[in-house]
Amino acid sequence: MQQYPLRIAGKKMRLADMNDLGKDGVSCTVCHQILAKGLGTEASFTANFQIGAGNLLFGPHKDPFAMPMLHHTGFEPREAKHILDSALCGSCHTVITQPPGSTPEKPIRFVEQAPFLEWIASSYPRTGKTCQSCHMPQLQDADGRPAAQYIAHMPPGRPFPPTRARMPFGVHEFIGGNAIIPEMMARDNPQQEDLLRTTAKRATAQLERALKLGVSTRQENEFLFVDVEITNLTGHKLPTGFPSRRLWIRLELTGPQGARLFESGGWDPASGELRAGETPQPHYRLIEKSSQVQIFESHALDMQGKITHSLLNSASHGKDNRILPLGFDAQRLPAAGLVTAGIEPVGVEIGDTFRPGSSRTVYRIPLPALTKGCRIQVEALYQTIKPTDRPSSFPLQQDLARPVVVARVERVL
Ligand code: HEC
Ligand code: HEC
Numbered sequence: 354m355q356q357y358p359l360r361i362a363g364k365k366m367r368l369a370d371m372n373d374l375g376k377d378g379v380s381c382t383v384c385h386q387i388l389a390k391g392l393g394t395e396a397s398f399t400a401n402f403q404i405g406a407g408n409l410l411f412g413p414h415k416d417p418f419a420m421p422m423l424h425h426t427g428f429e430p431r432e433a434k435h436i437l438d439s440a441l442c443g444s445c446h447t448v449i450t451q452p453p454g455s456t457p458e459k460p461i462r463f464v465e466q467a468p469f470l471e472w473i474a475s476s477y478p479r480t481g482k483t484c485q486s487c488h489m490p491q492l493q494d495a496d497g498r499p500a501a502q503y504i505a506h507m508p509p510g511r512p513f514p515p516t517r518a519r520m521p522f523g524v525h526e527f528i529g530g531n532a533i534i535p536e537m538m539a540r541d542n543p544q545q546e547d548l549l550r551t552t553a554k555r556a557t558a559q560l561e562r563a564l565k566l567g568v569s570t571r572q573e574n575e576f577l578f579v580d581v582e583i584t585n586l587t588g589h590k591l592p593t594g595f596p597s598r599r600l601w602i603r604l605e606l607t608g609p610q611g612a613r614l615f616e617s618g619g620w621d622p623a624s625g626e627l628r629a630g631e632t633p634q635p636h637y638r639l640i641e642k643s644s645q646v647q648i649f650e651s652h653a654l655d656m657q658g659k660i661t662h663s664l665l666n667s668a669s670h671g672k673d674n675r676i677l678p679l680g681f682d683a684q685r686l687p688a689a690g691l692v693t694a695g696i697e698p699v700g701v702e703i704g705d706t707f708r709p710g711s712s713r714t715v716y717r718i719p720l721p722a723l724t725k726g727c728r729i730q731v732e733a734l735y736q737t738i739k740p741t742d743r744p745s746s747f748p749l750q751q752d753l754a755r756p757v758v759v760a761r762v763e764r765v766l
């Protein structure tokens with residue numbers, strides 16, 4: 354918000370000069386003033402949307418009763434369908450950076466966050482499922498039917514006489530998978546504690562809607578094989594967005610008396626770190642040892658090809674095995690007039706076990722002497738900030754450093 358007038362004047366903003374407007378984040382009048390012009394094209398990415406000089410606020414409903422709002426705020430509400438388009442979200446939710454060393458002659462583009470590009474590559478655009486469908490759920494009545502809502506009221510509380518309740522009405526939840534930041538804020542803001550905690554709970558519920566966990570077991574040649582399949586139910590990669598997110602599989606085999614016989618993906622409750630250590634793990638088709646952990650994540654490399662945790666120095670991906678959305682095909686990007694580089698998986702080939710829409714991991718564990726009564730427990734765990742991405746100057750309380758158990762399946766042999 355602070356940057357916009359400067360941008361019109363052709364000036365740049367320094368982070369050190371940030372004022373309250375800059376700190377406020379994304380307000381109503383940012384999203385609702387964005388023009389349709391250029392949306393969905395390269396030119397609009399990294400928040401390069403355009404705002405006109407007309408003081409128009411766009412919304413999805415027909416014939417808004419404009420006079421009171423125009424009179425009191427100077428903004429005119431106007432119907433415009435681009436507000437319902439994923440490309441509106443895609444302007445800000447496609448973050449492409451250039452590391453130091455990138456030059457106009459040899460530009461280096463690093464695709465830091467790309468839910469919109471991942472969505473374009475998926476089958477969702479053709480089925481009409483937009484960002485808004487999942488992140489701005491329609492208001493419903495107690496029976497789960499679409500409900501109507503008045504958009505504006507006069508100061509004493511009655512609706513303006515000529516207006517009608519509108520439908521469908523998109524609830525402005527904008528929930529992703531980040532439950533820990535709203536929870537941290539709740540602890541520091543007693544006055545808004547309840548609201549912030551509601552947001553944190555919604556994020557956990559959103560994560561539970563993000564995937565399906567399937568587990569099957571078979572015994573063959575002295576080995577127990579466990580197939581773990583994770584199906585991505587989101588409209589983009591899982592996890593998506595900010596690069597510090599990760600999802601991993603914990604698999605535990607216990608004996609009839611509960612003794613642990615094998616574990617992959619165990620973690621330390623005090624730090625949220627993996628017991629196998631926080632060293633980089635490749636993508637696995639087959640896991641045979643406790644030291645091997647299937648982690649769905651991206652790692653960035655700097656210009657020298659070394660792993661970096663600095664967003665600004667990131668130049669390429671060293672690993673990106675985040676689970677692909679349904680129908681994923683990177684070739685849909687050039688077909689939509691966009692550059693392909695940057696969203697293909699890295700460190701894993703698309704094939705029979707890593708398919709558009711799901712990923713399957715096979716575990717091969719020596720059969721215990723007595724299998725009857727043994728128990729297999731599999732969990733999908735989501736962590737908002739992986740420990741290696743957390744500066745020591747940013748301490749987290751123990752419970753916030755822990756992963757969220759998104760799904761759990763148990764089988765008795
Ligand atoms: C991140 C972008 C974004 C922000 C921020 C935002 N809106 Fe919206 N708004 C939308 C989109 C997209 C729709 C259309 C959603 C739909 O109908 O499914 C919408 C719809 C609306 C509507 C029409 C009712 C409906 O949902 O159909 C009103 C009124 C509205 N917004 C008011 C506000 C107000 C007031 C704020 C600030 C408190 C705000 N918006 C902040 C994106 C945004
Ligand atoms: C089919 C439902 C669905 C659709 C369609 C969808 N999302 Fe999501 N989105 C989710 C779920 C579930 C999560 C939580 C899991 C995760 O973080 O991947 C999520 C997470 C996110 C996050 C949070 C990432 C973070 O930083 O933690 C962002 C941002 C996001 N989505 C943006 C978008 C945008 C932009 C679009 C449209 C281009 C979109 N989503 C389409 C379901 C959906």
Ligand code: HEC
Pocket residue numbers: 379383384400441442443444445446484485488489527528529530531556595
């Ligand atoms: C003007 C830029 C802008 C637009 C347009 C925009 N967003 Fe965002 N969005 C942001 C920013 C900034 C954040 C906060 C990111 C953070 O905290 O790291 C955010 C956060 C989110 C999150 C929460 C991510 C999390 O950490 O859990 C979701 C979900 C989301 N946006 C969805 C949408 C959808 C859907 C639309 C389109 C209707 C949209 N956004 C349009 C800038 C925007």
